[in-house]
Amino acid sequence: MQQTITLRVPPEEAENASIIHQYISSAINIALGAVKGYTVLKSSIDARGKKPLIQLSLLAYINEPPQKRAVPEIIYKDVHRAPRSVIIIGAGPAGLFAALQLLQQGIKPIILERGKAVRERRRDLAAINKLGIMNPESNYCFGEGGAGTYSDGKLYTRSNKRGNVNSILNTFVRFGADEKILYQAHPHIGTNKLPQIITAMREQIVASGGEVHFNKKVTDLIIENDRIKAIKTADGDAFTAGAVILATGHSARDIFHLLHHKKIRIEAKPFALGVRAEHPQALIDQSQYKCPARGQWLPPASYSLVEQVNTHGVFSFCMCPGGIIAPAATDENEIVVNGWSPSKRNNPHANSGIVVQVTEKDVRAIPALKKDYGSKMNSPLFMLHFQQWVEQAAFKAGGGKLVAPAQRMVDFCTSRISETLPGCSYLPGIHSAPLWEVLPPFVTKALQKAFPLFGQKIKGYYSNDAVIVATESRTSSPVRIPRDSNSLLHPQIKNLYPCGEGAGYAGGIVSAAMDGERVAAAVCAAFKG
Template sequence: MREEVLLLISPETAGNPDRLKNRVARELSVDAKTIAHVEPLRRSIDARSKRVKIRLKVAAYLGAAPQLTEFRAPEVQSVDHAPPVVIVGAGPAGLFACLTLIEKGLKPVLVERGKDVRSRLKDLAAISRQHVVDPNSNYCFGEGGAGTYSDGKLYTRSTKRGDVREILETLVRFGAPKSILVDAHPHIGSNKLPGIIGTMRKYIQQCGGEVHFGQQVTDFHRENGRLTGVSTAQGKTFLGAAVLLATGHSARDIFELLHAKSIALEAKPFALGVRVEHPQSLIDQIQYHQPQRGEWLPAASYSLVHQVDGRGVFSFCMCPGGIIAPCATSPGEVVTNGWSPSQRNTPYANSGIVVSVDPKDYQATANDPLSGLRFQQNIEKLAWEAGGRSQVAPAQRLVDFVANRASHELPKTSYFPGVAPAKLGEVLPPFVNRRLQRAFKAFGKKMRGYMHPEAVVVGVESRTSSPVRIPRDPESLQHPQVPGLYPCGEGGGYAGGIVSAAMDGQRCARKMAEAILRS
């Protein structure tokens, strides 16, 4: 017999299987010995009151132990001789599109400018240690896309755009921990993601899909107006029945290429700001209302939002127990983002704090849809100058940033290339700077202790989402001007984050398959 129980329990009970079983038995008024198995279904932290509780939904199996669902890798399905389809970009959108195409009986030909997950590591180290940014291999470009060396947070608000559970189960099939199916705010961690991505790629290859690394797309191939392939800077051409373009928000060359070919693009809102970093122990104290979080609670996170002069200022990609990462994609720019290992066990808590930016702020016009891109790039260059023309990032103590005064020295941060004292108000546009200062003051009131002298702001957080949209027909998902072109994922302007990009990849691949198999 299976009984579902909803519990509000101490973190210690939730983390100890024997105590949990006894608690479930009490709830069901049965002897604990009759419970064969307790399966967690949903877990969240309730830190609203003084004593932090875990809200846990479980299924209790009385009598016989259940047949538990095993999440195995999908069966290899040969698409060796199937019609090929070109996928550009091996981020979550491109990879999930490949998996869906295989399911539908089509052969994905995946073209990626960067390297495989393992080879990418050397280039990431070079950014931190030698301050050298390889424009084809960095935190945004390479196998797995921008999501590979990330926190791997899998929480999304885009639940209407696809089946979130299906994405999470697919990740589990390729090696993600089963806890992501239970946690209200699931995450994988940057140490585990590369293995999962690599397993996914091997499966695509085993099925007969092609994966081409080190191939930067620089041109399109059209037949009778229809997009049927791409050529690369390395001199190769890849042809197929259609092209899915999943190149992410940082592929400025792709936006330039589309614009040069008079393929319509649109400027879109994005967000801009800084990364703020606190000691993790401080965030734990604030959020859990106790001096130490103890053994049973994870590193605490937060989510903040405040309206200033009609604009949203909000926390973005908060990484408890994480690291601030150097995410530039070209030399001569400084860009920050954040990641965490699966244990979220560094002594730092960082988060993007960003202000919504509207196309009106950078005078976008229909003729110049790339003005947002240049606006973004200019701020990244200013950050590079302010940091001392290397990957050293400009930074300021939070209390100094809010008070508009320079910091003479800075606390230790997790940002490996190093930080240099600078006034971020000289890097950020005034409308962003002013709103950030006011929002931080408000955050300090919402979270007592947040305006801590050891908290530091690091510039700039500029790649929150794409400043450009590649239009697509809402029904066919193809570009209205170019049949065969399927703009997809974050670069198209249709996703923000790993899960929503993966869902968009699936959606576009299904539409592609429908159209190709029908014709």
């Protein structure tokens, strides 16, 4: 007999199988010996009471042997001689999962990635962190796995509106992720483990007959009769296929410029912009868990914050417990900060983007931006220009070599220069600067009001022990590439499929992966039709 049971247990008992057997025995009033095992269906932390508890949903096996968790088998077809092929521009989550979906349907994927493979990419990240030298083609955003490879590996999306979440998680497990991601309320792989998983995906694609080409920056689209006839890359190569999936991510500005130059329709899109806030992890633990120290059984605590300040939403974004702040710029003379955590989340700091919703109306009302960009403010790239304008201001305030401008939190909110700065995980270094001169006034005002309000929700949050670092500006794409809601095709180009975060249809690893699968399925349907 199998029976589903819900338990609430102390953290130190949650993974002790013999104790869980006793709980199951008591819960359904049967002999302990009748409990033969269990499978965890869902696990979450309930920290609402005086002591944190782990809430478990279990499938208990009574008087029958337990079964291993079933991970659905996926069959990838041999496409070495497949009659049809699809070019995928970008090897991030959207591109990789699109390729894997095409393999299941017997269609050959040809991935063009401007950056490097994971192993080679690491050297460029080391140069960014240690020397402040940024390679525009290989960095935290560009390269195998895209921005997701080195941005924490959070898999928090639980909505199935864009696709099947469980299918995505099972695929990650198939390629090496811990099966805990299948049942944790807030699954997380970790930046240290994602590279091996991404590599395994690429090896499967190649073994099945697909192609993955690195250092292939797309520079031109050859269009005839409203169809892409060929893709040209910076090294002079050309690629042809029956369809093109454009999955370049939210930071491939050159692609947006190329589309605009080719008079292919794109649209300005709202996004969010602000700072990274970093606190001692112990402070967040104490507040969230309501105890002096979390101990060895609880994971580093996270938080989710949101406030409406006048007409602007202010919210936490990509919260990284036990993580670091990373330099995520993709162009020279710009500062972009992001966050990531290793799988153990064992660093002493907690950081999160704290960002403000940015509308087209907000941006059009900035006099200095109008002065600097003039007639460009009339193009669909004007939100991108705004994003770049703030990032360049941050670089200038930092003083170069990717040093980021920063302030203590209370100093920023009270418009005081920080005489000193606390320790910070941002490896290129931070420099005290008045962030109200870096950020647009409407962003500054919203943050200055929001931080004290956040302090009312998390004890100790609003503190000068916290440091805020500018600028967190790549929350989502500032451009949308339109597509038909049914065919998923671009309305002008008959074989172009916009996909993922860069096109404006995803926001994170899981949603990008789901969109990749969805677009690949649409391509397959079009081929069959």
